[in-house]
Structures are given as structure tokens and as C-alpha cells.
Amino acid sequence: MPRLKLTLAYEGTRYAGWQIQAAAFPTVQGVLEEAVARIAGCRVPVHAAGRTDAGVHAEAQACHLDPPENRIDLDWRQALNAALPPDIRILAADPVSPSFHAQRDARGKVYAYSLWLGRQGPLPRIRAFVWHTAELDLPRLDEASRLLEGRRDFASFRNARAARGPTLRTLQAIRREPGRLGPLLCPTDWPVMTFFFEADGFLKQMVRNLMGFLVFVGRGKLPPSSAADILAAGDRRALPSPTAPAQGLTLMRVLYDPGPKESA
């Protein structure tokens, strides 16, 4: 059975997240599987590297699917882009080894979270991609970031209703870049800041809970040192800050080892 790896970008604004659900639509997976079915002539499930929440964007989500043998030679990128709405775009469709698995083979992900630090609301052009927090004490926030980096148990930063499972993750770094909006650079006088989170894996709502905590610290509502206590508690109820809204979050990249699996 041939296997395809898709790399795709989407604006999450109008979607109830990646995953098909009984009670909410449209979903990115649902719309994508519909387009795939139209091209394949039969239903073909797609498996993503990870599920993005409702309203979360992606610059390069990854997924895999097994198209029917007689459709493997199609230009899948072009065919899917013709069938998909303009808020979902296929960036690449590459044949991979049948053993490639978008989720299991991912060795990490990079997320971006963008803030609008102005007193007045964000500029119209970028409003769907930022959280309006107004001014923050950034050195204070950086101090807390440093305490969160490394190999740690992030149970306290996981959505309370998430499935059980291991909660140890390596958060390589929290980097922040002024004037950046996900992949875009803004004029220097725009009060925009993007935080990049790279880890070997993320728990459900982990980036949004980390960002919510960091903004709480930046507002002076918690000391930076509270990061250690919250991590140690291992329980979402130990985290007093709210989850940051979905719209500021973008899945920037899924990291795979280069290797034989990447080509069929």
C-alpha cells in the first residue's frame, strides 16, 4: 500500500479543531478527508502528527494517508488544493515508506504563540492571530520561561480533562522574538511579540497553559519562581492562570528525522 505524507497550512478560525467530532463541525480533518475521498473515490482516513484545538492555526501540520494504488501517481498537492477551501492549503504531498507514521515518527514540534502588547486592540490585518494582553513585564516573564525549560513533568500544564498518560516532556526552549507574528515580520513600531516553544512533544493545551501562566507572571499576578511549585504539584488545579486563547497559537513545524522513511 503506498503512503503519502501531506504538509499543510490552515487558518483555524472557523474550524472546531483538527479532529472529526460528533458534536462540532467543520473540522480540518473532516474537510480534508472529504477532499481526499472526492479524489480517491473512496473514504481514506488521514492521521495527523497531532490534533490542534478549535481556533488554532498551522503553518506546517503533517499527516499521512494511504491512497488507493491506482491514484498514487496523481499530483495530490494540486488535486487537493483544487478541492479544499482557501483557508486550508497543501504545501507538499510526498510519497513515504508505508511504515512512516505522522504521529509516532514525529520527534518534536515547534509552536508559535503571538501576543499584541498594545494598549489599544490589534491591527485589523493580524487580529485573528494574536492575543491582546497589553503591556507585560518581559524580564519577569523571561525568568519564569527559564524555569520551565528542560526535561520536566508538565502534568500541571495539561488540560484537566485530558486522557491520562505520561506527562514527562523535554521543552528545549522558549524563545521570544519582538516584531514577529508567527512566520511574518511586522514593522518595528507594532507591539507584537511571538513566543516559540519547541519540545519533543506537547500535552493537550500545554502551550496555551504555558502562555497563560507566562502572561500572568508578566502582569505581576504570580512570581516567576512559582513555576517550580506549579511543576512540582503535577496537577492542573495548581495552575491559577487561565488557558491562553486559541487564536494566538500556530503549529509551526513537525520535526522528523531525515531518513529512509521520508522517501518511498
Added chain:
Amino acid sequence: MPRLKLTLAYEGTRYAGWQIQAAAFPTVQGVLEEAVARIAGCRVPVHAAGRTDAGVHAEAQACHLDPPENRIDLDWRQALNAALPPDIRILAADPVSPSFHAQRDARGKVYAYSLWLGRQGPLPRIRAFVWHTAELDLPRLDEASRLLEGRRDFASFRNARAARGPTLRTLQAIRREPGRLGPLLCPTDWPVMTFFFEADGFLKQMVRNLMGFLVFVGRGKLPPSSAADILAAGDRRALPSPTAPAQGLTLMRVLYDPGPKESA
């Protein structure tokens, strides 16, 4: 009577243009005057530097209004932003001389028009701000741009249904910048190009007709030298290219002379 100058940004996607119309809504002017009325306690007309078409965006449109005496000391920027939808933002509200006039005193404008030159459609994040043209012969297009610059009669590039009136304008320059999207910088591998048009004034749909012509030339459908013949004809019917779509266009700046009028 005190006078205020507003500088505002908007995403034009859902608006039927700047100007209030009997047959189409919402308009930017309509929504803005509604917000002003709520704050002023009475109807106050706003006068823009120029009317943007349906779907056209602005990074810094300018307009003036005369608020009631007893409301002049308000923080108009903040009050209006609280009353306006998020796709319109007031960037500045400055008291000016009662003789200041947003349209008559404008000594020029800068428009940006953005193209997506990729074969596949534009990335979701920026799709509302580009025209998808695919690849173009840019040196050819540049040759035509050079023939359009200068003090010329632009009657052929004016909307055919526009009011009569003088059609002589000075187009200072058509500059293009790869990787730029209006005010934003994109990653270097994005096939984005923004054209900046600066002139002492623009006729109705002039930028969109110029851009439509340049793209026609860039596709090899017209020789660059046809610019001279089309200008000489002085008639929209001499222009064989279609008007470029509104969504790629942004009013970047309205130029005023610094002077006593700028402060009350």
C-alpha cells in the same frame, strides 16, 4: 468648532467600501459614523481623504470630523476603538485646525498592491490580502512600470463610470518589493510581491487598473510599450486588461504637509 483628524486601519473584506451607500452595507464610513454618534450624542459626518472601494484595505486612511464642543476633550481614540468592530482600528485621533480638510489638504497617497506569484493558491494566513496571479515576467512588467511613471493623463486607467473631472496626475513611482505583504515581511521562500504606488492623487480604480495592466504585460498578453498608446488614448476602452481585484489593495498612507494646520 474644534476639528479632529482620525488615522485608521481596516480590513476591507466585509465592507462595501468606505462611502455610505443606499444599496450596500456595511460601509466603513457608516460603521464609523455610528460609533462617532454613540460617543458624540448626535450625528457627526466624517470626511475621508479618499473613498476606498469595496474589499480594499487601509493601514492608514485619514479623515476629519467636528465633534461637539463638550466632547472634544474625550480620549477619542480609546472611545472609538471600544465602540468599533475589530476590523476597524483608530490609530490616532489628533486635534487639528478647523481649516484642515482630510481630502483637500492631502498632497498625495501611497497604495500597496500585493500579488501571490505561486502556482498553488496563497497561504491561508494572508489570502485576504493578495491577488493570486501565478508567475509573471517581472523585467517585462518593470519596463511597463517605467513608462507609467511621471506626470501624465491617466484617463485610460480610470473607472469608466467615474465622474468627469481632471485626469492629470503625477505618479511618483511604482516600486516593487519581493517578500513583502503591505506592511509585513514574509519568509523569503513565499512567492509574494508588493507594488507600491505613490502619486499626488489617484483616479477611481486607478491603482487596480494599473495593476491589472501590469499583470497583463507580465503574462505576455501586451507589450510593455503599449503603456504609451493606452495613456495617449485617454479612454478606459483603450485598456484591454481587467481591473485587478480589490482584495490585493491597501491604502498605506495619506501624505500631508507638516504645518500649523496639523495642530489645533
